[in-house]
Amino acid sequence: KDLVLDPKTRGVEDVVHVVQAAASATSFDRAKQFLVDVGAPSATAYGSYVELVNDPNVDIIYIATPHSHHFPQCILALNAGKPVVCEKPFTVNAEQTKILVNLAREKKLFLMEAVWTRFFPLSIEIRQLIKDGKIGDVKRVIADLSLCQDPETKYDDSHRMVNPDLAGGVLLDLGLYPLTWVYQTLYHTLPDAEKAAPTITGAISKYHTGVDIETVVVCKFPSSVGIATSSVRVATDPEETGYPAIKIQGTKGEIRVDHPAYCPTGYTIVPVGKGSKVERFERPIPAGKGMHWEADGAARCLRDGKMESDVMPLDESILIMETMDTLRAQCDFKYPANIESTEH
Ligand SMILES: NC(=O)C1=CN([C@@H]2O[C@H](COP(=O)(O)OP(=O)(O)OC[C@H]3O[C@@H](n4cnc5c(N)ncnc54)[C@H](OP(=O)(O)O)[C@@H]3O)[C@@H](O)[C@H]2O)C=CC1
Numbered sequence: 001k002d003l004v005l006d007p008k009t010r011g012v013e014d015v016v017h018v019v020q021a022a023a024s025a026t027s028f029d030r031a032k033q034f035l036v037d038v039g040a041p042s043a044t045a046y047g048s049y050v051e052l053v054n055d056p057n058v059d060i061i062y063i064a065t066p067h068s069h070h071f072p073q074c075i076l077a078l079n080a081g082k083p084v085v086c087e088k089p090f091t092v093n094a095e096q097t098k099i100l101v102n103l104a105r106e107k108k109l110f111l112m113e114a115v116w117t118r119f120f121p122l123s124i125e126i127r128q129l130i131k132d133g134k135i136g137d138v139k140r141v142i143a144d145l146s147l148c149q150d151p152e153t154k155y156d157d158s159h160r161m162v163n164p165d166l167a168g169g170v171l172l173d174l175g176l177y178p179l180t181w182v183y184q185t186l187y188h189t190l191p192d193a194e195k196a197a198p199t200i201t202g203a204i205s206k207y208h209t210g211v212d213i214e215t216v217v218v219c220k221f222p223s224s225v226g227i228a229t230s231s232v233r234v235a236t237d238p239e240e241t242g243y244p245a246i247k248i249q250g251t252k253g254e255i256r257v258d259h260p261a262y263c264p265t266g267y268t269i270v271p272v273g274k275g276s277k278v279e280r281f282e283r284p285i286p287a288g289k290g291m292h293w294e295a296d297g298a299a300r301c302l303r304d305g306k307m308e309s310d311v312m313p314l315d316e317s318i319l320i321m322e323t324m325d326t327l328r329a330q331c332d333f334k335y336p337a338n339i340e341s342t343e344h
């Protein structure tokens with residue numbers, strides 16, 4: 001639905017999007033109905049992904065399937081010569097992501113992990129505030145995404161959120177967002193020469209299906225530390241009183257970002273010192289859900305002949321996948337061999 005919105009509704013004049021086709025592996029009718037539901041009834045419907053990736057009128061493919069399927073489906077699209085935007089998490093593990101990145105680079109095709117949060121004007125603004133030294137040297141980031149859902153009643157054990165066969169679990173699904181905040185503030189804002197992979201420690205609690213349901217990741221960078229937490233069961237902001245989802249803490253003050261970490265619409269700058277001038281910024285999404293900004297970013301890359309986005313660089317996607325791999329290895333949490341596999 002965000003793709004069919006007129007970009008002018010968000011002040012964007014330099015790119016437009018056309019939903020050209022959609023595919024369902026389940027049935028042609030499902031694809032057809034999907035196109036009607038999203039407001040693109042005249043686009044082409046396909047009953048298989050192979051037909052979609054071979055459509056010469058399609059410029060780029062957006063993959064939004066369960067995590068377990070991203071790797072083979074990205075390979076399918078790239079091998080058909082199509083640029084790809086793939087939902088988060090990119091793949092089940094970093095080795096799979098590296099294979100995709102190498103394939104895209106070899107074929108000179110655009111590839112991007114669809115982390116919509118990074119493309120929000122609010123995120124861009126906060127990254128600039130950090131680079132400008134607004135809160136001094138940023139030393140610590142604490143970020144959380146916890147949804148306060150009862151998984152026993154909300155999710156059948158086969159649901160992608162809790163099903164190990166679909167690479168379910170909190171870390172890959174929700175944990176990616178607090179990690180995004182840690183990385184986009186403590187890593188992405190640094191000059192390239194100062195970027196270094198963090199050391200990782202953490203903990204997870206498991207659900208009866210075997211996936212993680214509460215997760216804590218501690219990322220120790222050379223001169224800062226980030227803590228990313230996520231849970232299905234507890235709440236980031238239980239009273240809904242605006243308790244911040246993310247605290248970006250610098251030597252001169254902190255930036256507090258609203259819940260939910262995936263699409264925050266406001267933040268507060270709190271300088272150090274009693275009686276200091278607190279500044280509040282509201283950044284509502286002008287129309288749609290806010291997934292259009294990442295689509296605009298991808299469209300600009302295609303238009304300009306870029307092979308990757310500098311907002312969500314491929315090497316940073318790999319690093320974040322490696323972070324999640326490290327934590328899972330420390331906690332002895334593996335997915336079934338067939339979906340961890342790099343065979344395709
Ligand atoms: N950016 C964001 O805010 C959000 C991102 N996501 C991400 O989007 C992706 C999809 O999530 P979501 O839409 O909730 O997923 P769904 O479970 O709704 O599945 C999406 C599609 O994937 C296919 N699919 C579903 N189950 C299976 C299966 N068992 N095996 C093979 N294919 C299957 C189906 O397509 P078909 O008709 O072809 O069978 C289905 O329509 C995930 O990566 C998730 O993390 C999800 C929600 C929000």
Ligand SMILES: O=C1OC[C@@H](O)[C@H](O)[C@H]1O
Nearest residue numbers: 088147161173174177262
């Ligand atoms: O990406 C996401 O953001 C919103 C959540 O509700 C969803 O489970 C997740 O996939």
